[in-house]
Amino acid sequence: MVNILEQLVELQKIDDKIKTIDNLLVSLPEEIKAHSMDMDKAKEEFATFQKEIEAKKKSRLQKEKEVEDKNAAVAKAKTKLHEIKTNQEYTAALKEIENLTAAVGLLEDEQLELMEEVDSSASKQEELKKKVTEEEKAFSKIKSENDARIAEVKSEKDALIASRNDIYARVDNSYAKKYDSLLKSRAGIAVSELKEDICTVCNTTVRPQMIVEINTGSAIHTCPSCSRFLYSPRLFQTAS
Ligand SMILES: [Zn+2]
Secondary structure, rough: OOHHHHHHHHHHHHHHHHHHHHHHHHHHHHHHHHHHHHHHHHEEEEEEEHHHHHHHHHHHHHHHHHHHHHHHHHHHHHHHHHHOOHHHHHHHHHHHHHHHHHHHHHHHHHHHHHHHHHHHHHHHHHHHHHHHHHHHHHHHHHHHHHHHHHHHHHHHHHHHHHHHHHHHHHHOHHHHHHHHHHHOOOOOOOOOEEEOOOOOOOOOEOOOOHHHHHHHHHOEEEOOOOOOOEEEEHHHHHHH
């Protein structure tokens, strides 16, 4: 009886370790993914900002062209002024020149504003670029560290599974099956230590007769409340 319980406790220790590794096999790739997303976000922000700058540069050039066209139109209108015969036409031509000149002024203001925006964006652009470099570094660091750790825990898990199979094969079949079903139905914990008169997992008080039998190893009992195998660690010390 003592031997069976000892094996079950050993199985539980191994299963605890496997559970920890399984959690790592979820969290380590998640951490890599999170860094990858941070990196992508930084790259996207940088690219978006660059696109905005390019659009401003393009718009500035367009306005430059418009200014040229309008200035040409003003020059042309001016040369034609002396050909005009009536006062009415002359006034209209002057009005047109005035309108064109006003439009040129407005375009030049807009052009200047765009130029200033492009110039002042240099530091923000640099900052965003730096952020990309930082995120790339952080990603590459975490990727190589976590990949190495993943490989390490995978081989640890293989070794644990091997020793689990080894022990499992030696456990009396009915107890092994019960252990497995408890492991599934009881959140991965199939055995519980009895401390004084209490099941340490669910805190239920166990009746005295059962305590005696558990402490002497004369019978295998399960907790009356959580159904887990109960064991007394003192028993293993005296038995071994
Ligand atoms: Zn219990």
